[in-house]
Amino acid sequence: xxxxxxxxxxxxxxxxxxxxxxxxxxxxxxxxxxxxxxxxxxxxxxxxxxxxxxxxxxxxxxxxxxxxxxxxxxxxxxxxxxxxxxxxxxxxxxxxxxxxxxxxxxxxxxxxxxxxxxxxxxxxxxxxxxxxxxxxxxxxxxxxxxxxxxxxxxxxxxxxxxxxxxxxxxxxxxxxxxxxxxxxxxxxxxxxxxxxxxxxxxxxxxxxxxxxxxxxxxxxxxxxxxxxxxxxxxxxxxxxxxxxxxxxxxxxxxxxxxxxxxxxxxxxxxxxxxxxxxxxxxxxxxxxxxxxxxxxxxxxxxxxxxxxxxxxxxxxxxxxxxxxxxxxxxxxxxxxxxxxxxxxxxxxxxxxxxxxxxxxxxxxxxx
Ligand SMILES: [Zn+2]
Numbered sequence: 001x002x003x004x005x006x007x008x009x010x011x012x013x014x015x016x017x018x019x020x021x022x023x024x025x026x027x028x029x030x031x032x033x034x035x036x037x038x039x040x041x042x043x044x045x046x047x048x049x050x051x052x053x054x055x056x057x058x059x060x061x062x063x064x065x066x067x068x069x070x071x072x073x074x075x076x077x078x079x080x081x082x083x084x085x086x087x088x089x090x091x092x093x094x095x096x097x098x099x100x101x102x103x104x105x106x107x108x109x110x111x112x113x114x115x116x117x118x119x120x121x122x123x124x125x126x127x128x129x130x131x132x133x134x135x136x137x138x139x140x141x142x143x144x145x146x147x148x149x150x151x152x153x154x155x156x157x158x159x160x161x162x163x164x165x166x167x168x169x170x171x172x173x174x175x176x177x178x179x180x181x182x183x184x185x186x187x188x189x190x191x192x193x194x195x196x197x198x199x200x201x202x203x204x205x206x207x208x209x210x211x212x213x214x215x216x217x218x219x220x221x222x223x224x225x226x227x228x229x230x231x232x233x234x235x236x237x238x239x240x241x242x243x244x245x246x247x248x249x250x251x252x253x254x255x256x257x258x259x260x261x262x263x264x265x266x267x268x269x270x271x272x273x274x275x276x277x278x279x280x281x282x283x284x285x286x287x288x289x290x291x292x293x294x295x296x297x298x299x300x301x302x303x304x305x306x307x308x309x310x311x312x313x314x315x316x317x318x319x320x321x322x323x324x325x326x327x328x329x330x331x332x333x334x335x336x337x338x339x340x341x342x343x344x345x346x347x348x349x350x351x352x353x354x355x356x357x358x359x360x361x362x363x364x365x366x367x
Contacts (some may be wrong), residue, residue: 002077009063012019047087125245141204144272158186176296200351201234203241222302233288245272258357276349303365
């Protein structure tokens with residue numbers, strides 16, 4: 001039997017009671033009103049957790065509250081009347097009353113969180129991307145193209161005739177490959193020296209190629225077609241959409257953690273401006289490009305000319321930038337708009353020119 005204070009849940013007045021357990025029931029015996037007993041099934045009482053500090057307080061199903069005069073007495077009473085089995089609490093209580101168990105639980109939470117982030121999010125994003133209605137994919141792609149157009153690109157100066165020739169060449173190349181066709185749309189744009197010779201693919205089948213790329217490789221049409229084939233690979237594998245969904249889901253998870261969902265999906269086109277494809281995505285696109293080059297009777301080595309010339313273009317451009325910086329020591333004098341544009345050029349990391357042409361990639365097309 002234990003002495004405790006009982007509150008009826010309506011008034012702030014404490015009344016002294018005696019408590020004991022009797023056949024799965026808690027008996028609350030009111031000492032001030034001799035003989036009044038209240039009985040509650042043990043399972044319906046919200047028992048206090050056994051913390052090192054703090055008081056013991058039990059919530060009764062009728063809104064009443066029991067409060068122990070002394071925590072140690074309460075714990076001792078629970079132990080004797082349940083023969084050490086305890087009340088409520090259970091596993092969670094035993095775990096967090098031990099340092100070792102708490103640390104083990106923390107490690108488990110971090111591991112599960114990390115695994116969700118690393119494998120769960122990409123897998124879920126791929127499933128969503130596969131089942132997303134075409135109309136939504138199209139609107140994400142259209143929105144991204146509009147944004148990139150307004151930030152980086154100008155209307156193409158390539159003649160309509162030449163554009164038509166490239167369209168026909170690429171269509172013939174794609175048609176040479178058996179199997180179901182993937183819808184795509186080829187766009188030509190002038191990118192200036194910031195973005196330079198480049199190409200990229202967006203959700204909804206948009207493939208953009210810059211005038212500068214056509215000029216750089218005009219005498220090597222197979223290399224241009226190889227770049228387009230690489231971009232078509234990104235379209236076929238839905239890389240743009242999968243990337244968008246991954247970033248959105250991660251944003252959503254972060255939003256879930258910090259309670260802000262406003263950025264979810266609303267920023268989907270902007271995601272494509274900042275994210276970059278994983279090495280796996282690039283390998284897949286390269287594999288598709290190689291396949292398409294071979295199936296259309298071309299040599300995959302055409303890509304080597306491309307890597308070489310883009311490398312030359314990049315080093316020429318950085319030498320130019322160094323010279324400009326040297327001749328203008330007071331960088332404050334530089335046009336702010338120009339600097340913003342240079343920054344924007346680095347933004348579109350899904351574009352072809354920003355994938356490094358390393359040894360592995362060169363060897364892949366060489367073999
Ligand atoms: Zn790529």
